Amino acid sequence: MLDFLSERIKRIEYPIRKYSPLALELEAKGEKILYLNIGDPLKYDFRPPEYLVEYACEVMRENKNFYSNSQGIKELREAIAYKEKTWNGVEIPPKNIYVTIGVSEAINLVYMTLLNEGDEVLIPDPSYPLYIGYADVYGAKKVFYKMDEENGWNPDTDDIRKKISNKTKLIVVNNPNNPTGSLYSEKALREVLDIAAEHKIPVVSDEIYDAIVYEGTFKSLASIAPDDVMVIGLNGFSKTYLVTGWRLGYIYLKGPEKSVEAIGKSILKGQMARLSATTPLQYALARALREKPRHLADLRRKLDERRRFMVKRLNEIDGIRVVAEPRAAFYVFPRIEVGIDDEEFTKRLLIEEKVFVVYGSGFGPNGKNHIRLVFLPPVEVMEEALDRIERFIKMLKS
Ligand SMILES: Cc1ncc(COP(=O)(O)O)c(C=O)c1O
Structure with a gap:
């Protein structure tokens, strides 16, 4: 049946x-x-901010309604580089930024690029469910590491350390966190980076809530990562620009040059297969990111x-x-x-x-x-x- x-x-x-x-x-x-x-x-x-909606109408009337290049329009990648630098202190050249159909697609692309069947991915427990669901789709093994409720839902880095094996291909971090609303301490982030450096494992850092913080200070993982750690930053516009239905996000790569190049090329191959993200809304956001948020x-x-x-x-x-x-x-x-x-x-x-x-x-x-x-x-x-x-x-x- x-x-x-x-x-x-x-x-x-x-x-x-x-x-x-x-x-x-x-x-x-x-x-x-x-x-x-x-x-x-x-x-x-x-x-969403009124000016953003205005820009969207404007660019559609300018007939920016075509397929764009698969990596994302240059104007938006430049604007994202500016945003990451001014908001989060992360310096990324636009060539290492990949515009995606929401962070949802970014998660899919990253897993598609880095995980073979039987590989292990270290996922926070609890975690945003797509990190779990796509591991199952790609036949990767989900290895959960503990998030400690008694410690403000911070990652238990000893547990991460214990669960590293020679099959671990990726460590997932999500800060600020969904579903717990936690903000990771800098100490926890540095410990994750130490583990990643020691075992040469790339870290995915999903920071889609980077500007929605009420207590404490948000630190972007890439802003404190040593040059030899491969950081795959994920972020988007759904939450901070209030455009969940526009479906736009991005991946950025920071780390050893050879890895950045190889991962970037492969992500782009995956992106070509789906042509492009929504073009007019990329232009609208590129204009909007020039304004003070x-x-x-x-x-x-x-x-x-x-x-x-x-x-x-x-x-x-x-x-x-x-x-x-x-x-x-x-x-x-x-x-x-x-x-x-x-x-x-x-x-x-x-x-x-x-x-x-x-x-x-x-x-x-x-x-x-x-x-x-x-x-x-x-x-x-x-x-x-x-x-x-x-x-x-x-x-x-x-
Ligand atoms: C942690 C996290 N990552 C990714 C997403 C997906 O966001 P997008 O709308 O950019 O696909 C969400 C949405 O709730 C989320 O909470």
Whole structure:
């Protein structure tokens, strides 16, 4: 039965959207769902900076509607080089920057380029699910390393060290972090770099939330990496420019010249096979990145208010505990003690209270007994959702 389906497609899962069909079914029956599952600010009261939308209209009228080159237009790669230098202190020549269809495609391209079947990839536990899903697609072995909840969800670098083998091909870092909202300490980043240098293993650093930080200081991994460590930086515009639907991101390469060249050439081969990323929106962003990103202060202020409300209200609920408060991004990853497992909790919460959150074990084994919520909606919406969660837990415990 169904033997026409590939083994590969059976292996991929994306837990953040697993129950979306169920939510749609409930909506079709007239139910109103409170969505706290998706990291998309545009679903709530956020809009991209007005000038960016203007540029998009402008370039489309200028008929920049063609296929662009596969690596990404020069203007945008130059603008990204400027952004990385001024925001994150990372100096990358535009020739080592690759524009992608979101960071999602970047993850796919990097895995496609570097992982053979049976190779091992060290993934944070919990992790953004695509790092898990694409490992399964490419037949690589996922080796989870512990993120330490008691230490602000920082990576347990001793655990990374223990799990390195002669098959380890890649170490994944995601800072600021999804799903935990953590900001890595510089000490942890330096330890990861030491391990990478010692074993000559490239490090992927996904920094898509680089400017969404409320407490502490963000350090880009590439900004402190020694020259002999191969850093594959991933970043994008979905979150900081509030254009999730534009699907634009980038990869940059920094490290030993020969590795940079070889990896770059191979990534470009993968990019050629999908022609190009959206051309007009690349031009729009290239123009926008010349402006000062004034919208960010407002974005952080608004989100910080919501973060504080979310954490405070969650901690008032008996059965939920935020052990490590989020310091960045827009997720909180509390522990639940409710007598049922996290996936059943999530499913029943959706059916019985019409509140949509994500089950923690979808982000890796260490996510068990946790849930992920976004603090993107206005306070009134979060208030309603959290009242319903409280009622649901009381019912479970009675
Ligand atoms: C850590 C992380 N990486 C990558 C992505 C994918 O982003 P994009 O919209 O650029 O594909 C997300 C989206 O939520 C994310 O949280």
